[in-house]
Amino acid sequence: EGLDEVFDAMERHHQFRTTAKLVIARGHSAKEVLSVLTPIDKISARQIIQMLKFSELAWGETSNIDIWRTVRDIAVSQRNPVMTGVAIEGDPRKGKRQENVQSSVPDARIKLDGLALFKNDRLVRWVDGPTARGMMWVLERIQHTNLTVPWEGKKEAIGYRTTRSKTKVKAKIKNGRPSISIHIIAEGELSESRIPINLADTSLLFRLEKELERSAKEDVTKAIKAAQREKTDVFGFGAAVHRAAPRLWKKIEKEWHDRYFPELDVTVTTDMHIRRTRMWDKPY
Template sequence: MKRIVAAVLPLLVCAGLLSGCWSKKELTDLAFVIAVGLDKTKDGKYLASFQVVNPGNVAGATQRGGGAAGVPVSIYTSTGDSLVEASRKASEKVSRLLYYAHTNLVVIGEEVAREGLDGVFDAMERNNQFRTTARLVIARGQSAKDVLTVLTPVDKISANQIIKTLEFSEMAWGQTINADVWQAIRSLASSGRDLTVTGVTIEGNPKRGKWQTNVQSSVPDARVSLEGLALFKKGRLVGWVDGPPARGIVWVLDRIKQTNITIPWKGKKEAIGYRTVRGKTDIKATVKHGRPTVSVHIRAEGDVSEARVPIDLADAGVLFQLEKDIERHVKNEVKQAIETAQRERTDIFGFGDAVHRVDPRLWKKIEKEWNDRYFPNLDVMVTVDMYIRRTGLRNKPYVEAE
């Protein structure tokens, strides 16, 4: 009898400690939120937009040829004085519980971005469902709601298309940044680095983009595209950067994976194309007589991707001259980027963090005045080393001299 009690008693104790499925949620009771958009209403409240997946339509679209099924996502909106309030009020319109564990994209409207992102990320970080690995973009010239309502032809869920475009654009072109919420939180928490985020806009007619006919045409009436980098200062949007200066920012941030640079040659513009295959940027700060300076060194390797003029790529002297021209081109882009940031008084490069590492005592003294006083007048030395490793299968182009 004692043996039986000794064997059964531990089992009974363990059974009492087990919680069971007290927090279970049935799949049929959940609304999977793939993307969240944040705007401001005229009375200053938050307008939250939730892109919710319609599972049956997504699966059906694969079997029935895309547009034959219903729309793959639905957009629900609600307003509130805070993000949590707006999220809770959405329960008045959705027949299921909003579930954020699969939220992969956050779209912030310009008005919200200009007012500040501190409160936005505080609510997201405290939510135990929300993942800070969600991608982050700023709606440029459009509301976040309009961006999420555009239906996309290739990726049925438009949030996925934006995410993939961010990944491939940074990898192949280098004028955008694939940033997530966690990176934004780290930048906001740091006094020596400000935030930069990729902008997203709508090409075409936003009103027609939300209709199913938008994905039934080879030329959609509206499509979502990336446009420029948003510059933040202390969590508030202060300006935009486009084109080569935007790529200069990505160079300094050491986020360039691949890109294509076109340079002139002997009076002809856009004559030689250079494709980078790898790059590395090092930032170092030094302090002399209480005055900080920063050096930026960029080193990259690449191939000749295009030659539209007569040129002998087998000549070592020619390759050396090409490398120097490419170095000047990249150096000019980087200088434009640094001058733009200094003009906006926002240290998006993390130069302040570099100064902090090399001289913590000095940083403690200048930290509060860094953006407005020290950074705009900071001496930044830029050095660039570019190498041509391959010229392709042809050393002499088809183009003949005139």
């Protein structure tokens, strides 16, 4: 039925807080998710809030948003909302029992599970893993995340953890057609090397940076293509076009999501910098 009626009641009534965090139950009902007893917090909703906070901070594949921001995204034509999914891992029936919190390995636990893409107030698609991370790169919601790159024929040979990042989104107009350029700058450190390489070699670090740039660009490209297939601008590209050409935006606003956004030319560039290799230059 969509979310309009739900949010109208929440926004209108003075006893609701629009700063409340928002997630979407995935694979189970919201009631079932909230019925699972969790070992850390007695109230499962509090555990979800903590998971959202630390997942966005440390992993970069989830979005910690509230009701107010979601209502704003639905209300304007320049952006559609993105929300984090929450699912139950294990047996939901056993998760309601007190024994669930008395075991080191519970029968059921709550986990964050992907991103829900919305078009207006309706869910149209789920994205997971690197595609979800690509969404967060474009939305500039990446604080820390982990990337792995292959090296010398070995998959996930080198691990890299970002410490800071910046995303710049610009719109350009040519012959009455908008286009978007995305530039991502990130700094970080090597977190793991599963092969024996000399990290004191600056030329090798330069090659690693190029591999990391390719990996990040691939994630972002997947995310953009996924949103374009569903004809939903969750990135706010419409807002960038509005800033660059207000008169053009007035002409294309009503057809933005269904006509212009799916065919939008998007250019992605990345600069990934390795600032530290931690304690060792040469693995044992």
